[in-house]
Amino acid sequence: MNPRHTALALAVVLLVAAVAPATAAAPVDEDAVGDLTVTTAPATASAAAAAEAATASDATDSLVAESDVAVFRLNASGVPAEADDDGTLLGDELTLTLRQTASSVGVNETAKTLDASADTEGVAVRTTESAVYVAVDIATTAFQQANGTGTADAGDSFTATATVTDAVTDGENVTRTANFGVVEPSVNFVGGVDEATAGGTVEFTAATLLAPGTSLTIALAPGEGESRTTTATVGTDGRATGELSVDGFDAGEEYTVRATAEGTDLNATVTGTIQAAATETPASTPTATETAEPTGTSTSGPGFGVVAALLALLGAAAVAGRRA
Incomplete structure (x- = not known):
């Protein structure tokens, strides 16, 4: 094919492609x-x-x-x-x-x-x-x-x-x-966060209407002294859970648990009092009376009273026969 014709054909193809509407x-x-x-x-x-x-x-x-x-x-x-x-x-x-x-x-x-x-x-x-x-x-x-x-x-x-x-x-x-x-942005603490036990931890569950993925800052503050903080993330169920240590707090000491979140006016608080740790009670020792074995004359064993009564009845019948 003539090179001039080839070039002209190619130019026509490119021109048509340029002006043709794009496929919708x-x-x-x-x-x-x-x-x-x-x-x-x-x-x-x-x-x-x-x-x-x-x-x-x-x-x-x-x-x-x-x-x-x-x-x-x-x-x-x-x-x-x-x-x-x-x-x-x-x-x-x-x-x-x-x-x-x-x-x-x-x-x-x-x-x-x-x-x-x-x-x-x-x-x-x-x-x-x-x-x-x-x-x-x-x-x-x-x-x-x-x-x-x-x-x-x-x-x-x-x-x-x-x-x-x-x-x-x-x-x-x-x-x-x-x-x-x-x-309104809100958080409600559930699960006894206001009754921490001395020497233990405060386990918290925060129920909220904030979006999943929201990071909550939870601070536990004693009546005096520095706060202890942790973070918890709101899940798809609208709840955030975690725990804070109350080690070093004394029984009867008051404290506050506060939840905040960046970008909100949230400021939810709960107050509580440290409870005394439970005292273990020693196990009682059985007395001699409680541990005494039954005597040989006891008739409290299963079936034993029935047998004794039957023998007694037979004996009474024999005595009556002799008297006759």
């Missing part, structure tokens, strides 16, 4: 969009970190501490991981809105709302093959309220609405909703 991704089908659920991340996590760390195995939650990060997980496959040329993923292919429920709106107040977007402070988004995660830092994200702004407070409840828009579906919006409430 398959539209997201409604059946590929599952439930919307709410999970939480610790107050110390940024929205971006919370979205990045979220997994499909996280437990569903319906209560979010006002200091924590709420993570909304939409089970959906096929949603593009990157923004297209027309805008950003959050607010274009996917929308997320939060609206305060009427029952939690105060008297003479208006509902708080949030239309999350990529440039909303305290909001981050991440997609995987099977889900989309949107993290909202409850403590820092500004909600629209009337002509001003407000923050989500303890006692507020919201309906979250996630929509995969017609930008990536086959012409229809696909919407899913979930409800959640905002609560």
Whole structure:
């Protein structure tokens, strides 16, 4: 083939490839969009970190501490991981809105709302093959309220609405909703933490509404002197456990156990009194009466009384026969 013709043919192929439209991704089908659920991340996590760390195995939650990060997980496959040329993923292919429920709106107040977007402070988004995660830092994200702004407070409840828009579906919006409430950060000690025994340890269980992964600092302080501290991590069941030594504390001495957590206003305390260690009582020695063996005339043995009674009856019959 003529080299000039070859070069011309190659140029035509490259030109067609350059101007041909890119192959469009398959539209997201409604059946590929599952439930919307709410999970939480610790107050110390940024929205971006919370979205990045979220997994499909996280437990569903319906209560979010006002200091924590709420993570909304939409089970959906096929949603593009990157923004297209027309805008950003959050607010274009996917929308997320939060609206305060009427029952939690105060008297003479208006509902708080949030239309999350990529440039909303305290909001981050991440997609995987099977889900989309949107993290909202409850403590820092500004909600629209009337002509001003407000923050989500303890006692507020919201309906979250996630929509995969017609930008990536086959012409229809696909919407899913979930409800959640905002609560105060709290810790309650359970299991007798207020009755430590002298020379032993204080075993504690802290039940909390804080997000799993939250690190609690537990401090035990005597009436006078330095505190002893340890850390415990909140598990998926909302509980943190551990122990603190009370070695060197005297019986009757008062103490305080306090729980704190970075990034929260948490300050839970319990007071207690050191209990005296139990005194061991020596085992009693059996008396002579208690250890005496039965005599040979005893009839308390099994079956022995029956035999003796029968012999006595036979003897009485023999005597009566002789008298006759």
